[in-house]
Amino acid sequence: xxxxxxxxxxxxxxxxxxxxxxxxxxxxxxxxxxxDCPVDSRKCTHILTKILYLLNQGEQLGTTxxxxxxxxxxxxxxxxxxxxxxxxxxGIKELSTIAEDVIIVTSSLTKDMTGKEDLYRxxxxxxxxxxxxxxxxxxxxxxxxxxxxxxxxxxSSAALVSSLHLTKIAGxxxxxxxxxxxxxxxxxxxxxxYHALGVLYHIRKSDRLAVNKLVAxxxxxxxxxxxxxxxxxxIAYKLLEEEDSSGGASSYSTLFDFIESCLRxxxxxxxxxxxxxxxxxxxxxxxxxxxxxxxxxxxxxxxKPTLRFAAVRTLNKVAMSHPAAVTAxxxxxxxxxxxxxxxxxxxxITTLLKTGAESSVDR
Amino acid sequence: MEGLLLEPTLYxxxxxxxxxxxxxxxxxxYYDKNVFATAKEQKTFEKNLFNKTHxxxxxxxxxxxxxxVYRSNVDLFFYVMGSSHENELxxxxxxxxxxxxxxxxxxxxxxxxxxxxxLDIVMLAMDEICDxxxxxxxxxxxxxxxxxxxxxxxPLGEQTVAQVLQSAKEQLKxxxxx
Numbered sequence: 093x094x095x096x097x098x099x100x101x102x103x104x105x106x107x108x109x110x111x112x113x114x115x116x117x118x119x120x121x122x123x124x125x126x127x128d129c130p131v132d133s134r135k136c137t138h139i140l141t142k143i144l145y146l147l148n149q150g151e152q153l154g155t156t157x158x159x160x161x162x163x164x165x166x167x168x169x170x171x172x173x174x175x176x177x178x179x180x181x182x183g184i185k186e187l188s189t190i191a192e193d194v195i196i197v198t199s200s201l202t203k204d205m206t207g208k209e210d211l212y213r214x215x216x217x218x219x220x221x222x223x224x225x226x227x228x229x230x231x232x233x234x235x236x237x238x239x240x241x242x243x244x245x246x247x248s249s250a251a252l253v254s255s256l257h258l259t260k261i262a263g264x265x266x267x268x269x270x271x272x273x274x275x276x277x278x279x280x281x282x283x284x285x286y287h288a289l290g291v292l293y294h295i296r297k298s299d300r301l302a303v304n305k306l307v308a309x310x311x312x313x314x315x316x317x318x319x320x321x322x323x324x325x326x327i328a329y330k331l332l333e334e335e336d337s338s339g340g341a342s343s344y345s346t347l348f349d350f351i352e353s354c355l356r357x358x359x360x361x362x363x364x365x366x367x368x369x370x371x372x373x374x375x376x377x378x379x380x381x382x383x384x385x386x387x388x389x390x391x392x393x394x395x396k397p398t399l400r401f402a403a404v405r406t407l408n409k410v411a412m413s414h415p416a417a418v419t420a421x422x423x424x425x426x427x428x429x430x431x432x433x434x435x436x437x438x439x440x441i442t443t444l445l446k447t448g449a450e451s452s453v454d455r
Numbered sequence: 456m457e458g459l460l461l462e463p464t465l466y467x468x469x470x471x472x473x474x475x476x477x478x479x480x481x482x483x484x485y486y487d488k489n490v491f492a493t494a495k496e497q498k499t500f501e502k503n504l505f506n507k508t509h510x511x512x513x514x515x516x517x518x519x520x521x522x523x524v525y526r527s528n529v530d531l532f533f534y535v536m537g538s539s540h541e542n543e544l545x546x547x548x549x550x551x552x553x554x555x556x557x558x559x560x561x562x563x564x565x566x567x568x569x570x571x572x573x574l575d576i577v578m579l580a581m582d583e584i585c586d587x588x589x590x591x592x593x594x595x596x597x598x599x600x601x602x603x604x605x606x607x608x609x610p611l612g613e614q615t616v617a618q619v620l621q622s623a624k625e626q627l628k629x630x631x632x633x
Contacts, residue, residue: 109475110571141575148482148578150494178579178602185582211601218586246592246601253589256465283592290465290589297463319590322542326463361544368542397514398524402543433513 111145119143120157123164133173140165140179147186155192162191169200174211177204181219194223198231206235213239214250221254226262233265240272240288245281252276252287256294267295277310282317289320293327300334304343307331311350318359325351325362329369348373348380355387363387364402371410381417385410392424397433404428404439411446418447466588468549469521469536471581473557475567476530478505482574484581486588490521490536504534515543524550528565533557548593549584555595556580560602576602 119142126136143161147153153161165183168176184201188194201223204216217239224232239251252273255266273295276288289310296302307328315321328347335344354366370376370384388410391403404425411418418425425447428440469490472483480501491497504518508525509532515524517539524546525534535550537543554565560576561569570577579602583592592598 109567111574137575141578144578145482145574148484149480150498175575175579179575182578182582214601215582246597249591250586253465253586253591256589257587282594283590287465287589293463319545319593322545323463323465330463361542361548364544365542398543398547401515405543432511433515434511435513435515435517 111142114142114146116146116151116153119146120161123161126164126167129170131168131171131173131176133171133176136168136171137173137176137179140168140176140183144179144182144186153187153190155190158187158190159192162187162194166197166200169197174209177212178215181215184219185222188222195225195228197223198228202232202235205239210244210246213242213244214246217247217250218254221258224258226265229258229262229265233268237269237272240269241275245279245284248276248279248281248284249287252284252291256287256291259294266291270295280316282319285315285317286319286323289315289323293323300331303327304331307347307350308343311346318357318362321354321357321359321362322365325354325365325369329373332373332375352380352383355383360391360399364391364399364406368402368406371406371414378414378417381410381414385417385421389421389424392421392428397431397436400428400431401433401436401439404436404443408439408443408446411443415447418443422447465590467537467541467545467590468585468588469538470534471536471549471553471585472501472504472532472534473570473577474501474505474532474534476509476532478502478509478532481531481567481570482578482581484585486585505532508532508534515547522546526550526554528554528558530567531565531570545590549590552584552593552595552598553581556584556598556602559595559599 119139122139123143125132125139162184165180165187168180171177184194184197198220201216201220204212205220207213220232236251236255239247240255242248242251255269259266270292273288273291276284277292279285279288292306293303296306307324310324311328315324328351332344332347351366351369354362357363357366367384367387371381385407388403388407391399394400394403407418407421407425422444425440425444428436429444431437431440466486469487470483470485473481475481478501480498483497483501485491485497491500500519504523507518508516509527512527514526515522517523520539521536522539522541522543523534523536524543525532527533533550533554535546535553537546557570557577557580558565560573560580580598583598583601585591592601
């Protein structure tokens with residue numbers, strides 16, 4: 093309590109930003125104490141925070157500076173302080189692109205990733221994947237596969253997301269992890285399910301048949317995660333568009349029905365994604381459009397500015413292709429002209445210009 | 456109407472920022488190398504964004520081809536940026552998570568000064584929310600749990616007897632000292 097009061101006072105005196113006057117060279121000098129044994133974890137955390145703050149402010153480090161700092165950080169592995177360890181991972185990630193020979197921490201990180209402390213494991217995986225290059229990937233592959241199906245959702249998510257990042261440097265590797273990703277889709281965790289779907293789609297996206305199968309399976313099992321459902325709607329939308337252009341219409345109605353059923357989802361995020369997809373489909377008839385437009389119309393009178401913005405932005409687009417469908421919303425749109433958010437007001441006006449009739453000009 | 460919907464991908468967030476009440480950066484992260492490649496471009500954008508948003512508390516704005524959702528408190532401004540075709544509600548859920556997580560970390564004192572006192576934890580929280588543009592976690596309590604906050608108020612059920620006694624002693628001490 094006292095400490096808090098003191099802080100308040102200092103603030104009133106206008107001391108402002110305690111990190112304002114730190115100098116790169118001084119901070120880098122301070123990293124010398126990282127070599128001390130035993131490690132003073134509070135002090136080291138503070139110095140590490142300063143380094144990360146500088147980097148975040150856009151300060152550039154040269155290769156030698158970065159490498160020296162990186163090696164200094166590696167000395168801190170002897171400490172068991174949770175926060176310090178986590179800050180080290182952050183530092184490793186930040187410096188991994190600038191410093192040289194970063195792979196020397198591979199074994200330390202692998203140890204943390206397979207260790208007992210859950211708080212370390214997820215973060216260690218992400219740090220490890222940021223320093224890994226193609227040649228090292230083989231060595232950690234086994235652990236990655238295990239991590240993807242780990243019971244701890246944080247660990248599993250971290251592994252899935254990291255493997256997606258890895259596809260940038262090693263496109264093919266992640267394809268071998270498809271079974272694990274498939275298992276993770278069934279996870280109870282909302283985020284794991286979402287990440288797993290993202291990885292699965294990435295692996296399969298060039299094979300249309302496989303994507304079709306994936307979507308058919310997932311639409312039936314009703315995913316728990318609203319994020320995953322949004323993603324699934326996007327995939328379904330893409331399939332519909334492709335099918336349309338290739339002339340086939342085999343699964344058109346099932347896919348469309350799935351998107352339409354999402355209009356009745358309990359999450360607003362999903363409802364909006366579905367409505368957005370329906371109005372953007374090239375082939376939609378005005379009958380198919382109607383439920384999506386009425387959902388958007390409802391959103392127009394929501395107290396949440398973001399929801400109103402999303403709705404009016406989408407209606408604005410529909411007004412270009414199907415002006416008649418939007419006329420029903422004219423009254424709601426007129427109310428938005430005076431909206432306190434200027435983007436919403438502007439979008440409402442331009443939409444009305446496309447749909448408005450003479451009768452509404454007077455109002 | 457082609458190309459209006461995004462390619463299905465997990466890469467959703469283009470950037471996250473916490474600015475102070477002068478529009479200066481406290482922390483910011485950009486995840487897409489194609490948007491604002493240099494620190495200078497980023498800061499110009501932030502200034503611009505701040506000028507457009509600090510008075511109007513309107514929650515959402517389109518700027519430089521990005522959809523930005525924002526929220527402010529006393530002397531702090533929180534922003535989440537995404538592509539202009541992105542589902543705004545998804546971005547909003549990330550912003551809410553960022554704000555709520557920071558608020559819990561600072562124990563409801565969402566102020567610049569307190570952010571600087573806990574800068575390390577706030578950095579960790581941002582890292583837990585978004586990894587390279589992918590939403591890692593959108594549940595603020597899960598984020599707070601993962602950043603290993605130096606906490607004295609662990610839920611009662613998870614404390615050991617010794618810890619409970621200790622905190623009871625502390626509370627008694629403080630109430631006597633008042």
